[in-house]
Amino acid sequence: MRLLGRACLLAAYCARPVRANDGEDVRTLAKMSLAEKIGQMTQIDISLVMTDKEIDMDKLRIWLGGKRVGSILNSPYSGRDCDADGPTGLSAGEWRKVVHAVQKEAQRLGLPPVLFGLDSVHGASYVRGATLFGQQIALAATFDRELVRQVGEVTARDSIAAGVPWLFSPILDLATQPAFPRVYESFGEDPFVVSELGVAMITGIQAETGDAQLPRAAACMKHFFGYAHPANGHDRSPVYVPEAALRDYYLRPFAAAVRAGVASVMNSYNELNGVPIVASRKWLRTVLREELGFEGLLVTDWGEINNLYSFHHAALSEEAAVLLAINRTSIDMSMVPLDEGFIRHLTGLVRAGAVPLARIDESVGRVLALKRRLGLLQAPVLSEESSLIALVGTDAQLALDSARASVTLLANRGRELTALPKPKSCAPVQPQTGASEGHDVANFAQAEVPDAAECRSRCAITPRCKTWLYQGAWLTTQPNWPICFLKDGEATLRSGPDEAGNSAGTCEPTDRAPPLLPLEPATLARARVLLTGPTANSLVYQSGGWSVRWQGACRDSDFEAGGETLKGALRRLLPSETTLVHTAGCTIHAPSHSTATCDIDASDMNATLAAALASDVAVVALGEENYTEKPGDIDDLSLHTGQLELVRRIALHAPDLPIILVLISGRPRLLRGLPQLPSVLAVVHAYVPGPHGGTAIAEVLLGLTNPSGRLPLTYPALPGVLGTHYQTFAARCSGSAGGYLSGGTSDCPVEYPFGHGLSYTTFGYSKFASQPSTQVSHPGSFGVTLTVTNTGQREGRHTVLLFVTQQYRSGGVAPEVQRLVGFSSVFLSAGASAEVQFAVRTDALGFYSEEMESVVEAGEYRLFVRTGRATLELGLRVLSTSSSARGPMQVLTQAGYALFAATHANPIFMPWLAIALSVSVLSTLCFVCGMLVSACFLRQRAGTGAYVVLDKQGFHASSTHPSAGPDSNDLATRNGRGTQMNSLMMEGRDQENDLRPH
DSSP: OHHHHHHHHHHHHHHSOOOOSOHHHHHHHHHOOHHHHHHHTEEEEGGGGEETTEEOHHHHIIIIIITOOOEEESOTTTTOOTTOOSOSSBOHHHHHHHHHHHHHHHHHTTOOOOEEEEOOSSBOTTBTTOOBOOOHHHHHHHTOHHHHHHHHHHHHHHHHHTTOOEEOOOBOOOOOSTTOTTGGGSOOSOHHHHHHHHHHHHHHHTSBOOOSSOOBOEEEEEEETTTTOOTTOOTTOOBOOOHHHIIIIITHHHHHHHHTTOOEEEEOSSEETTEEGGGOHIIIIIIIIIISOOOSEEEOOTTHHHHHHHTSOOSSSHHHHHHHHHHHSOOOBEEOOSSSHHHHHHHHHHHTTSSOHHHHHHHHHHHHHHHHHTTTTTSOSOOSOOGGGGGTTOOHHHHHHHHHHHOEEEEEOOOBOSSOOOOEEOOBEETTTEEOOOOOGGGGTTOOOOOHHHHHHHHTTSGGGSSOOOOOTHHHHOTTSOSOBOOSSSOOOOSOOOTTSOOOOEEOOOSBOOOOOOOOGGGOTTOEEEEESTTTTOHHHHHOSSBSBTTOOSSGGGOTTOOOOHHHHHHHHSOTTSEEEEOOOOEEEOSSGGGOEEEOOHHHHHHHHHHHHHOSEEEEEEEOOOOOSGGGOOSOOBOOHHHHHHHHHHHHHSTTSOEEEEEEOSSOOBOTTGGGSTTEEEEEEOOSOOTTHHHHHHHHHTTSSOOOOOOSSOEESBTTBOOOTTOBTTOEEOSSHHHHHTTOOEEOOEEEOTTOOBOSSOEEEEEEEEESOSEEESSOEEEEEEEEEEOSSSOEEEEEEEEEEOSOOSSSOOOBSOEEEEEEEEEEOTTOEEEEEEEEEGGGGOEEOTTSOEEOOOEEEEEEEEETTEEEEEEEEEEOOOGGGOOHHHHHHHHHHHHHHHHHHOGGGHHHHHHHHHHHHHHHHHHHHHHHHHHHHHHHHHTOOOOOOOOTTSOOOOOOOOOOOOOHHHHHHHHTTTHHHHHHHHHHGGGGGGGSOO
16 A cells, blocks of 8 residues: 555656746756756755856856756845955845846856845845835835835845846734744734735735836745744744634735735745744645645745755755755745755655655756746846946835834823922923922013014923013023923913013912823924934934845944934024034944843043933934844843933933933833833834834924824733733633633733834724614625714824624634724824725634634624724624535535444444445545556656746646655665765766656
8 A cells, every 4th residue: 555655646646737837947957967957946046156246157158057956046345344444235236237247158058047136125225326215024014015016026026127036025924922032024914914914015026117128027935834923032932822823823924925826835944833844734735825726836945945954854865855855845946045055955855756756847847937927038148237227226215104104102101290380480490400489470571572482482391381482681681491390280371461571470280281192393492402312313223134244234334325323414404593412322232142232331421421410302223233033032022221221311310301202212111110100102113124213213303294103013011921912812811710710701912912002193993884774694794884083183194993803702722802993094184184994804703723724604793993092983794604615524524424323223234334334435545556657657648847937927736736755754764874875976967868758
């Protein structure tokens, strides 16, 4: 039986149908030698063919002429030493010259053109002078599909200008582990948001570029699969997630990307439930190819096939690792990237018969299909000129607009008063000594009246000075006194102007002052603003990893396309009369990110505290240094101790100074009580906004931009309470054991919930309704409408989030507290209203059962939306599911139950039933195997050699994939861990031409 099974598997490889829409690819494949085919499956780092950042023709001939490699990745500057002088990368024109030289040599050797790929994850970051955008987490905060599409389009255009048509983007991982160092590369924690914005990015990347030779680029969704949820938060660490959760949440964005026509996919580094993804037949063949129907190219991540042996310890040798990865999965290309071991091992395995040649043809067919789709086969040698080169770096406005839309206002309040003082006369305030004695209104009778606007602007920025008097004589006798007057809370002017026209009155205190932000520039004349913190003056920190270099830029001058730090933007936008005082606060020191600190210099701290006493408001910019992938691992999610200490010392030393926290960070670092300090009145989150983020932040602080960003993830408050917004009802916290036992649990604390984001205006919801009724049948769809009104005093953009939940399920699977099923944005002027519409498929209500069947239960659902403190709810009834929607397992299960009932009632039939089933199964197996072997014979007689399947645009390869062949343990048993196989490889090298398909 084992031999029969293996024969069937081998026959299946041969017998796959040939469905080539482009005969040219079939003919090309049939002419290729084994070395050329395996070369097409090999991707190397560009450093292997360069010397001193120039193409080295001798090295190139080795890798193209000798190894026949088909793909090159990376920038020669990605690992550049920060102490090195000279250029930071290749310009688009310089890239074109490199690509041209490589393609010309490939043509001379009779090889297909080489496919170049780059990690262009927030703009064409490895093209010198290209526009860089905010990282994906910042784009996610915009909740704006069209904006993300435009970013993808510009990124692809700039990459095509450089002659690089393959973009390793977008990242579709869910950011469900906040300590993970690649959170900033994601679109957040929600599967619906990641799906929608991922599709938007793919649509932009794969749009027409306008280049004659490279008409479009290819997106590469990554990282497949289950990568971003390691228990310890470290990159490349094992992930354990139940399959139902994997399918309910983590798989949805990839499924959406496949439906959108994504060209390629990259597998992940992790072990998923104990199995390295790179060797997973289940996820890289059964699910990806057969269930999702993905027909494009599958490339590994950096060195991951070899990692099966060296990192995961899941193979007995490097050769066995190649065998596992190729035979068990549908991997088409190995990102080697620095040696020829993959080529050597795979060649030997094919010659020894351990890997069927048809399996090689399967992958090479998909490689050729992608190259044809990108225009490489039609124009093998890329021109050194392109009209797109002139457009590189011209999209600063889009970068700024996206940063503006991403900035998220998390907190904005006035100072609370613990006791209400009695009304009192207003009096001048001196910064050094506090309030003077109160003065009678009569004292102002003969005073000169200074500019009223000046007085107002001087006082409006501090919560204690919202009521003012216009003083005259003191202006000449006490020129250093600020023109403002003491109050104890928000006040109302009780007395009118006196005989000289001076406004005077008493302070009528309230319990809360107006919100601190925005700091309108007109109110800041003669004010002193303290700006401090490690991220206040750094384009490097604003841009994060994958910027110019792999680990991020070395210095601000690396950003040749320009940008503006927060310090630079505030200095430019503040009124000339305003004094901006900048101090470092603390300096990030990160020899390793897990031990990074923010070091406080004593003299700088003294200067900071002195400036705090003399200032009217403080802006403290906190956050993270730049990092990428594994080097960004941390052991403590808390913000650096030095940054926490900086804020606390300012608050303690100058307790009346209002503080604004600005967060520039790739992951939600724990703030450890900073937002709860009495003097911290506002918190602004900018994520990793890119080089233009400083401008966007400053505009929000000064009221020039009304913030509209929303959190695309849950911001945790405590290290032991980490979770998503869609966890189940049981994910609760209890204040005491007694409370828990009596059912008195409460929601676990978070710093800020998913979707949170404030504005400088207010919005109201009304007319919340489902269309056409509150009942819907599955499968089907329903509509939801909602009227949004701007109830505030200024225009603003607002995003509506539509959630659904089941209070109770009937099938034994716990429901989520909430599930996002729609989001839509509107821009409204003050007082205006607009109707927002949602179309929701009933599939969006489904979940996976314990039997891994997709289920949409009939019953009651609750739709709801929130604005401010108000929640609007709407009931929805889903009618009974149609029988056609039942999965095969459900049908088989029901049939099995019926069969069991029949045999249980009549036990005499049991032996005969078992015999009949056995004969039936064996007969079927023999018949199928015979047909497969016959098909294999006929296919070889036809001389087709291989198959390629393309869509209407000539885009995808075939999705018909049989099970893999023998595994590494069988190989080790046959040849004693590869000794005999290596001998066969050596003996067969001169027989390469005999291995071509006939």
